[in-house]
Amino acid sequence: MIAAAPGRPRSALRRALKALAWLTLALVVGSVIAVALALQGAPRWPAAAEVSVADIARARDFLRRNDPRQPAPGPLRTLVTSEREANLLLGQLARRAAAGATARVALGAGSARVQASLPLPHSAVTAWLNIDATLRETPGLPAVDSLTVGRLPVPGWVATRLLRVLAERARQSTPEGALALSMVRQVRLQPARLEVSYAWGEDSLRRVLGTLLPPDEQARLTAYAQALSGAMQAHAAAGSGSKALPLEQLLTSLFTLASQRSAGGNDPLAENRAALLTLALQATGRQLSDLVPAIQAAPQPQHMPITLSGRDDFAQHFLISAVLALEGGGPLADAIGVYKEVADLRHGSGFSFNDIAADRAGARLGLLARRDPAALQRRLAQGVRASDVMPDVSDLPEFLGAREFRQAYGGVGAPPYRRMLADIERRLDALPLLRPAAP
Known part of the structure; x- marks a missing residue:
């Protein structure tokens, strides 16, 4: 019998360790190369065109056509949207996800190309994920045919598995994701047209509203409703004789609470959103229970108008635009404001440039509340005057009829109209609180 050479086990072990070291090095180098290929220093896909007045009109018609509260035959419903409407929605979702983010879709027969530029969060250097994906229609949710992240191509089968993993994670970690995945049955892709079939049951509206405002958000809104109710009771007890409450006083009261709650560990952006939404609801005569029926125990402040520079319509315009800007960015709020004035021009009280202001x-x-939420809380908690948030616009034209508006300003977008908007911007720039930050 021949004995094994004592050096062979050690030699085999050394070879195995060496192979493992090379494999580890290859994986590390491969990962570094993949990251280098995936990340880029600038966004590749530009932002879509700004929201226009016509877009707001289309969005309003879209909501009317697809109002889930309206009765419909059968348990399945179909949401139909044009490519333009889909891109408006994607753009707003991207802006809400991260400053500077963009997203767009091009629809084809049974396919769609989705492109997005997303800034890498919490990065010490400027880095972007530029995503280019081709989706294919299936009997259910779309599948990924191809995916490129930066300069890194990802095989379709890998991307599809990754999409399934992300969908399952969304189902488990976010109520919005779980609700959407439980409702959507099929997505049909057609040239310039997107159709989403979804299930709608008797409790679906309650589930959607509950998802939009989960219990922690409902508790947060309740706290601000209590603060608003207290401020109104104090104003009434002071015996000033005024039946209206100046917005500047409420901004100080509610953002003092926001600053205190943020100092206690709450998210400053979420606190600002709740404060502005509470004020907007009160200014427009709505209640929290109108927004989410589940909030029945929340205090309902007494009916008392909120004014800005002595006018309740200014407070309404100001607060609605603040909420819209915080949620979707400035262009959306601007377009909705102009749309409101155009509607008044045709059917209501006429076009008013001071409402635009x-x-x-x-x-x-609203943009300040999003970009630097804690700093705005501290500033408003110190106290503000109406002139800090609203310039003098008593000399601006208002209540213009359609013919008068066209003769004097040429319509929305004409040079005389743009000059009026530039004058409004100069007046806003003169207010230290609202002055844009230096680049």
């Missing part, structure tokens, strides 16, 4: 002032405050 209130819209723009509110939009600037």
